[in-house]
Amino acid sequence: MSEAPLMRPLPVITDMNSYFWRSGGEGLRILRCGGCDRYSHPYVGRCPSCGSRDVKPQTVSGRATVVGFTVNHQPWFPHVPVPYVIAYVELEEQSDIRLATNIVNCPVEDVAIGMKVKVVFEKQDDDIYIPLFEPA
Amino acid sequence: MYREKETCITGIGQSAIYRKPTVYPFTLALDACEAAIADAGLTPADIDGVACHPLGSSMVGEGNASASPTDIQKSLDLKLTYYGSGENAAQFSPVLNAIAAITAGYCKHVLVWRAMGERWIPMYSHGFKAAVLPRSVSWKVWLEPFWAPSASNWVGIHASAHMHKYGITREQMSAIPIVQRRNAARNPKAIYREPLTLDQYMDARMVSTPFCLYDCDVPCDGTTAVVISRADLAKDMRQKPVFFEAVGGGAQGNIGDWVSRPDFPDMMMHDAAKMMWSRTDLKPKDVDTAHLYDGFTYLTMFWLEALGFCKEGESGAFIEGGHRISPDGELPLNTNGGQLSEGRMHAFGHLHEAVLQLRGQAGDRQIKDAKVSVSGVGGGGLGGAVLLRAD
């Protein structure tokens, strides 16, 4: 067992987001339309592309590209060592599916726009799995 | 027919601005509201509408919404046929709401304010020092679990993508805080009035890349208020009215969404700017002064591009060296020092300064013959813009 992860402000789990946060660490789950195969994120109740209500979570590859990032130096959370990287990544499956995340297992100075990354989960309390990304 | 043209700003008021807790923020809000009403030549009995955003909770006179409509109404004994706080144009939401209420005939004179009390009680990291962190709700669940609680993080990510795409540098960015600090020397209310040098900027500690300390605005205690009136009533009032030529807000991207916009790194200000220009025959070249949101320097740069003062990707070159955006340049920008120097009056400092400029009341910092001013506020999943004219 690795040591317990540092505390994060955990999301309040609702019926609109539980598929994402309670993935069991098995894979990243994003809503996908059964009618036209488009992914949507965050939650939609109706596919904005084709109008279908047949929208369900689907496990995606977890591969993504860094499209923007910041190196945070401000100690907002006294228990979290700085600096750390907050990035937006775009999923390989569909470039307009974009997630905020932390880039981990990588020196801060090596993070770059265009970098290929893959998901890695961090289990937190309340059965929540935080999707972080590391170099692919 | 774009009916904002039937409305105008007839009164402005601003409290003292404090970096250190000095006066109870709700008291500052009363100072500003009473000053704005008096400036308009009105009394509280003439005010029949109020609009404030965010709404804030009643009986809370501090924090980032330190004067609720409920408490202002009670203290000023206002009899109202309209009150509202709906979101539609970032911090300028109550301005657009007031215009809508007046043109719908609900009321004649609307008091609008933005009450900041972010120093009276400690904000931000204070909340995260507890042994048990607060749970994240609503749209913030997509950011806070990644230790990204601050707009400096969110705007920083957008800025990084834009800088990478267009080769914009921090030396170019520095023109905004440096020029604005020079402007602040002529604003007695500004919190920071000492000159800022390029070396100081480049050596400053980083908050969240690409933003150093001087790229981030200055939380403060203070309120700015305006009175918005039906234009036909303004000709008999105390001050020369400042008219709304056009306003913009709305949402082409997802409301409040900082992450998912398809045209990332563009933000909601691009939608507000587009809507604003669609409601007027005036063009960017007609603008005499610009008062653009500077919660972070890069928001101002995005606004310069969104409003068409330069092409997309050219804001770095546009501001480089600061000549164009200085008081004697082609586009005097944030002539009061902006939020980076005056203090975070949350867009209403910009609106207040635009009105002073168009009335010719800006004193040492008056831009000669200013007739048309623009103010744009917000970023990310929020945006609002107003185009004002002197006559």
Ligand SMILES: [Zn+2]
């Ligand atoms: Zn579909």
